[in-house]
Amino acid sequence: MSNGFARDLLAWYDQHGRHDLPWHHNRNAYRVWVSEIMLQQTQVTTVIPYFEAFMRRFPDVAALAAAPEDDVLSHWSGLGYYARARNLQKAARAVVNDFGGEFPDDQEQLESLTGIGRSTAAAILAQAFGKRAAILDGNVKRVLARYHAVPGWPGQTSVLKTLWHHAEQHTPHERVRDYTQAIMDLGAMVCTRSRPACEQCPLQRDCTAYANNEMKLNPGSKPKKAKPEKTTWMLILEDGEGRIMLERRPPSGIWGGLWSLPELDPALTPEELSDACEQAFGFNCSDAELISGFRHTFSHYHLHIQPARLSVTLNDGIADRDDQRWLHRDEALTLGLPAPIRSLLTNPEQSTLL
Structure with missing residues (x-):
């Protein structure tokens, strides 16, 4: 398959994507990593002030590793999922103690750090090191599930495996840093959970969900059960x-x-x-x-x-x-x-x- 997907997406990104987010400045693995953890299940507009305050207090991985836990949790307060903040500091200490204060540029070594999974490690590799690595966050799952009409909830192993296959297939060898930002932006700005702006989508022509008017079907929803x-x-x-x-x-x-x-x-x-x-x-x-x-x-x-x-x-x-x-x-x-x-x-x- 020719990678018209990446070509069309990058052309859209050049004109409409987000190029000036705080973690794009002085970009390095530490800043990319913190932004990725903060952005899990949290919108960009909410994350920006937290990220900026966090960077002022903990400007590098050594500062985060050495800080009192209370200080870290205080700067995380309001983002929720506080285990992520504790894991963040645990991983920072591992970077300092096991990797000489420098983030590894290897997928397996990154995934060995607490709180870093496959997609987050790939985002660090692509965004900070410019290495070809496929990401699959929530926005990307939604784009790919609709484009390829992948049925089912992405939390299911078989569905996730299929989406990873498509993510690997579409990730280009060039401009991978821009591509990873582009596909996240498309999911956040155009291919949204409700009321996707299909008329503005650069992938509309070959999108299976659009062709069949099934945008609401994919991705499938998590099976619901009443919360106690x-x-x-x-x-x-x-x-x-x-x-x-x-x-x-x-x-x-x-x-x-x-x-x-x-x-x-x-x-x-x-x-x-x-x-x-x-x-x-x-x-x-x-x-x-x-x-x-x-x-x-x-x-x-x-x-x-x-x-x-x-x-x-x-x-x-x-x-x-x-x-x-x-x-x-x-x-x-x-x-x-x-x-x-x-x-x-x-x-x-x-x-x-x-």
Whole structure:
């Protein structure tokens, strides 16, 4: 097959593609890598300010490797999927310790780094080193699934294998850096999930989905199942100095390693919170003042968060621990916090329910 696909795509990219994204400047493997991890399941417009702030604080892989984890998580707060931030730092330390501070230009060695899969490694090779390597992120999957009318959900092994075959087939030997950006741009800007702008697409002529008016069929959707609902009390415990108590969450699981508000059993009634708080933490607590609750959705469940504010009296003061701190709000906001907790602490004077 002649590679008219790449030719037409590159011609479109030269006129309409994105040529001035922040990671295009001073392009190197570190900047490409960080951008690729941030862009996973997050739109470019959202990522740009995070990327720029991250680069100011961690300008190179050595700076990221040496930074305190709390600092890294703080700069990631709001992007979600916090395991990616921890994996990012783990991989940075491996680059420093195992590769002399220089990213390898080899697919297998890149994939040996925590959090780097086949497509991310290929993006680094193509974007940073100019090597021919096929990528297959979400945008590319959508373009190829429609162009070749590949049925089924891309999360299925057989579907993914077919898409990788097409990705390898279309990746050119020249201008691979531009090509990888072009196909990502096409998926993000033209071949969008809903309402694709087919009349503007350079691949329209040979696109099977367009020819059969089946753009909505491919790629197939992930089989749906109802997300479970969970509930928790989150406590804003405030001492006489206006400090609040934060707890570090376990390193694995939801919000792993981040600082959050202490929680109590959702089966407790509002009237039982004060006694439960005293039993759990060992200091005197006032009656609970309820703050407007809200729902936060994770990838696999919905969490109903019911905040409650309680004033506490510390018996002879309680020293900070590795997993527990008393902080003023401005201090707390410098830590790695989950987005809903950051929002709650930023806007503490919400209307109360009681």
